[in-house]
Amino acid sequence: MTNATLESIALNIATVRARMVAAAAQAGRDPAGIRLLAVSKAQPVAAIEAACEAGQMEYGENYLQEALPKLDALRRRQELAWHFIGSLQGNKTRTVAERFAWVHTVDRERIARRLHEHRPPALPPLNVCIEVRLSDEPNKSGIPPEEAAALAQRISAMPRLRLRGLMTIPPPAKDADAQRLPFRRLGKLFDSLNAQGYTLDTLSMGMSGDFAAAIAEGATLVRVGTAIFGRRAQEHS
Numbered sequence: 001m002t003n004a005t006l007e008s009i010a011l012n013i014a015t016v017r018a019r020m021v022a023a024a025a026q027a028g029r030d031p032a033g034i035r036l037l038a039v040s041k042a043q044p045v046a047a048i049e050a051a052c053e054a055g056q057m058e059y060g061e062n063y064l065q066e067a068l069p070k071l072d073a074l075r076r077r078q079e080l081a082w083h084f085i086g087s088l089q090g091n092k093t094r095t096v097a098e099r100f101a102w103v104h105t106v107d108r109e110r111i112a113r114r115l116h117e118h119r120p121p122a123l124p125p126l127n128v129c130i131e132v133r134l135s136d137e138p139n140k141s142g143i144p145p146e147e148a149a150a151l152a153q154r155i156s157a158m159p160r161l162r163l164r165g166l167m168t169i170p171p172p173a174k175d176a177d178a179q180r181l182p183f184r185r186l187g188k189l190f191d192s193l194n195a196q197g198y199t200l201d202t203l204s205m206g207m208s209g210d211f212a213a214a215i216a217e218g219a220t221l222v223r224v225g226t227a228i229f230g231r232r233a234q235e236h237s
């Protein structure tokens with residue numbers, strides 16, 4: 001990465017944070033209740049270092065093989081919190097449970113149980129979100145909304161996991177009003193689970209192109225990559 005690119009990262013973070021504050025103000029919400037997760041997939045360690053220097057502490061990674069060397073390189077920065085936001089296969093759950101503080105993409109009991117079994121006892125419980133699929137797109141990850149309560153109940157019985165909330169990745173929408181609809185549905189599901197006695201505090205929704213719409217509908221954590229780090233050259237799996 002060139003120095004110019006690295007310098008722009010601090011500016012981009014400031015811009016994203018200002019846009020988050022503006023979206024919160026427009027929704028009559030306290031901006032302190034909305035966290036920024038910097039999605040660092042396909043970005044080098046130098047880019048993450050630049051974001052750290054700008055005060056960014058939470059990072060999201062999608063691909064375990066790509067993430068591990070970066071976590072190793074940044075190990076001395078113990079204040080960083082790593083969130084796994086990629087699709088999760090059973091054979092990866094041990095390492096994810098050992099190395100990450102959060103997993104946003106739990107969409108079946110088998111994955112939750114493996115994370116629970118592999119979470120080292122010396123660490124605090126792993127923070128998890130249930131990924132909900134709000135569209136009928138085939139091959140998309142996430143659990144249908146009507147199955148979320150049953151999965152929440154199962155996860156609540158796993159003491160090595162701490163159920164924090166819900167996450168979704170909606171399909172692209174044509175305008176800001178259309179962007180808000182799936183976020184509103186996820187917000188309603190979140191409220192109904194809390195009305196059933198859960199104490200969820202995390203609505204993980206909104207990315208570079210739609211985080212203002214997500215904040216308008218109650219997001220407490222937005223996952224932003226491109227608007228911070230620029231366009232990704234490539235993604236591996």
Ligand SMILES: *Cc1c(COP(=O)(O)O)cnc(C)c1O
Nearest residue numbers: 039085207208209223224225226
């Ligand atoms: C890549 C990714 C993001 C960030 O997307 P941008 O459009 O680059 O902000 C957020 N969430 C998930 C799950 C992702 O895979």
